[in-house]
Amino acid sequence: MTTPIHIGFLLFPNVTQLDMTGPLQILSRVPGAKTHLVWKRYEPVETDARFTINPTVSFADCPQLDVLCVPGGFGVGDMVLDAEVLDFLRRQAEGARYVTSVCNGALLLGAAGLLKGYRSACHWMWRDYLHRFGAEPVAERVVRDRNRISGGGVTAGIDFGLTLAxxxxxxxxAKMLQLAFEYDPQPPFDCGTPDKAGSEITARLRAMQHEKLVLAEQKIFSVPV
Structure with missing residues (x-):
């Protein structure tokens, strides 16, 4: 009989759903995997794509996780100041085999004090904020440092999921899972990083996101460290 592997994804308002659903789809097929979508309560949670996702377990009812995963999204700005969320992450991290993140979910691990002295990936637009929490930002799709495994921005979550698988x-x-999902990326444009996209497109995107970034930054810098 296969020993269950409890894999939990933190669900929160304004999460970027692909940060979560990409690796969840991969990891749900790992033999013995029992996946959990974890939030404070059981009511639907609205994502940043405006549709909702139902939690499968509350903080109070969540079993000890083997894998703790924190996805990202603009909702991270609120979560870094949420004591209930941070306490849940700290409790689960104590017994987890792997403490992981995708995108700027790394900042939430950082705010919980779980990345001090660790190397970590993060979305390029948020990566430098990792310094504030004592982490070393790394510009890679997936970063492994001891039992911390992190994925870069959004779609890197699939690479992260296969690495963790x-x-x-x-x-x-993991190779069979990659084949099963026909994960063979051939994007129509080669502009998935600032270096490849060039300064003009990068600046335009930053300008579009400026207001949200400023609001999130204020919250990030108000976290005691």
């Missing part, structure tokens, strides 16, 4: 079930299983 290999850790949990072996490389052959």
């Amino acid at each position: 290999a850790e949990l079930a072996g490389e052959e299983t």
Whole structure:
């Protein structure tokens, strides 16, 4: 009988759903995996794409997780100041085999004090904020530092999921999962990082996101460290 592997994703308002659903889809197929969508309560949670996702378990009812994963999104700005969320992450991290994140979810781990002295990936627009929490930002799709595994921005969550699947079930299983999901990226444009996109497109995107970034930054810098 396969020993259950409890894999929990933090769900919160204004989460970027692909940060969560990308790796969740991969990891749900790992032999023995029991996936959990965890939030304070059981009511639907609105994502930044404006549709809702139903939690499967509350903080109070959540079992000890083998894998704790924190996705990102603009909602992270509120979560870094939420004592109930931070306490949940700290409690679960104590017993987890892997403490992980995707995108700027790394900042939420940082705010909980779980990244001090660790290398971490993060979305390029948020990466430098990791310094505030004593982490070393790394511009890579997936970063492994001891039992901390992090994915970069949004779509890197799929690469992260396959990397973690290999850790949990072996490389052959991860390869079969990649084939099963026909994960063979061939994007129509080669502009997925600031270096590739160029300064003009990068500046335009930053300008579009400026107001949200400023609001989130104010909250990030108000977190005691």
